[in-house]
Amino acid sequence: MSYKIGLVGKPSVGKSTFFNAATMNDVPEGAYPFTTIDPSVGEAYVRVDCAAPEFEESCTPSVGFCEEGTRYVPTKLVDVAGLIPGAHEGKGLGNQFLTDLNEADVLVHVVDFSGRTDIEGEPTEGHDPREDVAFLENELDMWYLEILEKGIERYRSGYDGDEKHVEEDLAEQMSAFKTNKDEIKQVILSLGLELDPETWGDDDREALAREVRKRTKPMVVAANKMDTPEARTNYEDIASDPDYDHLTVVPVSAHAEKALKKADERGVVDYDAGDADFEITGDVSEEQETGLERIREFTAEFGGTGVQRAIEAALFDELNLIAVFPGSANGTASEKGVFRDCFLLPGGSTAEDFAYHLHSDIGDGFLHGIDCRSERQIGASSELDHRSVVEIVSTNQ
Numbered sequence: 267m268s269y270k271i272g273l274v275g276k277p278s279v280g281k282s283t284f285f286n287a288a289t290m291n292d293v294p295e296g297a298y299p300f301t302t303i304d305p306s307v308g309e310a311y312v313r314v315d316c317a318a319p320e321f322e323e324s325c326t327p328s329v330g331f332c333e334e335g336t337r338y339v340p341t342k343l344v345d346v347a348g349l350i351p352g353a354h355e356g357k358g359l360g361n362q363f364l365t366d367l368n369e370a371d372v373l374v375h376v377v378d379f380s381g382r383t384d385i386e387g388e389p390t391e392g393h394d395p396r397e398d399v400a401f402l403e404n405e406l407d408m409w410y411l412e413i414l415e416k417g418i419e420r421y422r423s424g425y426d427g428d429e430k431h432v433e434e435d436l437a438e439q440m441s442a443f444k445t446n447k448d449e450i451k452q453v454i455l456s457l458g459l460e461l462d463p464e465t466w467g468d469d470d471r472e473a474l475a476r477e478v479r480k481r482t483k484p485m486v487v488a489a490n491k492m493d494t495p496e497a498r499t500n501y502e503d504i505a506s507d508p509d510y511d512h513l514t515v516v517p518v519s520a521h522a523e524k525a526l527k528k529a530d531e532r533g534v535v536d537y538d539a540g541d542a543d544f545e546i547t548g549d550v551s552e553e554q555e556t557g558l559e560r561i562r563e564f565t566a567e568f569g570g571t572g573v574q575r576a577i578e579a580a581l582f583d584e585l586n587l588i589a590v591f592p593g594s595a596n597g598t599a600s601e602k603g604v605f606r607d608c609f610l611l612p613g614g615s616t617a618e619d620f621a622y623h624l625h626s627d628i629g630d631g632f633l634h635g636i637d638c639r640s641e642r643q644i645g646a647s648s649e650l651d652h653r654s655v656v657e658i659v660s661t662n663q
Contacts, residue, residue, distance in 0.1 A: 272370030277348030277387030540574030631662030
């Protein structure tokens with residue numbers, strides 16, 4: 267499967283610049299509300315150390331690409347319409363925004379940490395980015411709560427004398443969020459609630475909606491415009507505030523990432539996405555050199571522009587994904603090439619899970635796997651590590 271990252275935030279915070287920098291697409295950008303109306307979908311990448319060199323091979327990727335031993339594995343990035351307070355009530359483009367988010371597996375919330383846009387995306391000075399973090403989480407929580415309330419009503423109205431389980435009706439109502447009855451039951455019990463909605467108060471229902479949202483729509487905050495002094499001050503304050511320990515906050519300059527990639531395309535610099543440094547390789551004016559050196563100071567301080575890091579934090583840290591290479595025990599090439607594929611799987615996936623990921627028939631005929639590094643046989647329940655190289659032996663191959 268291809269995982270989808272939803273790019274969210276209020277208008278005019280640099281979401282479209284982030285999207286363009288990550289995907290090198292060309293969607294409209296502008297310092298005014300609702301530059302993006304229809305969602306834009308592009309291909310971004312996460313970096314994985316390629317396994318091929320360990321087998322003294324050069325890989326031949328079927329998707330993505332590989333540069334100097336770094337495999338760039340594709341993922342989908344969706345830039346949705348800007349969100350304003352009251353979106354769950356239909357304000358702004360709220361209904362469309364929330365609908366567009368249904369398919370996202372994880373969110374990157376782009377926040378203007380410079381404080382130069384107010385809560386609705388209008389120009390201002392001294393705005394506290396904490397308000398943006400809080401309002402977006404609240405909008406999502408209220409959206410989840412509305413659907414949760416429908417599930418509770420479904421439970422109440424569907425009672426016919428047979429034994430009923432509230433988690434079944436709630437999971438059915440919230441199925442668009444890719445949850446299930448077991449997860450819903452676990453959340454209810456983890457909050458110390460009874461499996462009976464009649465015993466829940468308003469605060470209980472809100473807490474339940476919030477916890478389901480956190481589990482099904484995990485979030486990374488991209489602290490954008492960090493190349494301004496105001497943003498750095500705000501970042502230091504929030505990074506040291508324990509109220510935000512539950513969030514991963516990544517310092518970002520989407521403008522710097524886009525500038526470096528465009529300069530790389532023109533042969534002005536040699537830059538790989540996510541690197542903390544670059545080399546000026548072309549002729550530049552004194553003004554251009556000054557601008558590039560300012561970007562270099564930023565990337566040196568923060569270990570890169572943050573765009574690539576935010577995407578990777580979303581998939582590897584929040585979703586806990588691992589990369590797995592299908593291979594042969596001796597690293598020899600198949601007729602289709604060497605190390606053609608690199609798949610992203612949920613953490614904790616087993617050899618049998620990997621077989622089913624490759625194809626249902628291969629999973630049905632699973633015999634065993636081979637750890638291609640050690641050339642040892644592994645069983646169906648053997649958990650795979652990040653960057654495992656596994657050959658699947660199946661009766662259906």
